[in-house]
Amino acid sequence: MNTRQKGALKLLISTPVFVVILCWVYTGNTKGTQHTYEPTLMALPGAYAMVGLIELVSGTPFSQFNDLWMNLKGWQRGVFGTVFLLLVFVAMFAGMYFFLQ
Numbered sequence: 001m002n003t004r005q006k007g008a009l010k011l012l013i014s015t016p017v018f019v020v021i022l023c024w025v026y027t028g029n030t031k032g033t034q035h036t037y038e039p040t041l042m043a044l045p046g047a048y049a050m051v052g053l054i055e056l057v058s059g060t061p062f063s064q065f066n067d068l069w070m071n072l073k074g075w076q077r078g079v080f081g082t083v084f085l086l087l088v089f090v091a092m093f094a095g096m097y098f099f100l101q
Contacts, residue, residue, distance in 0.1 A: 007055025014049040018042065
């Protein structure tokens with residue numbers, strides 16, 4: 001199995017887990033119950049999904065991604081980092097918009 005397939009598998013496994021936890025948190029919050037561990041529960045599959053997404057898009061194992069990132073010029077890291085951050089914010093706000101409608 002190559003790196004892109006492993007990344008897709010990580011993404012496909014962790015995304016439904018994240019959605020289930022997000023729905024559980026949402027329904028708990030509408031009933032008035034809140035737990036202190038909810039952000040951690042949501043962050044674990046979310047981070048694993050991000051690792052899968054990075055591996056899927058770049059074709060590089062996450063453990064080697066730092067070496068490739070540091071070999072880029074400073075302006076390239078700035079541009080790619082900013083674009084990636086903007087894409088994450090758009091995806092996050094779109095998810096919040098559709099989820100809270």
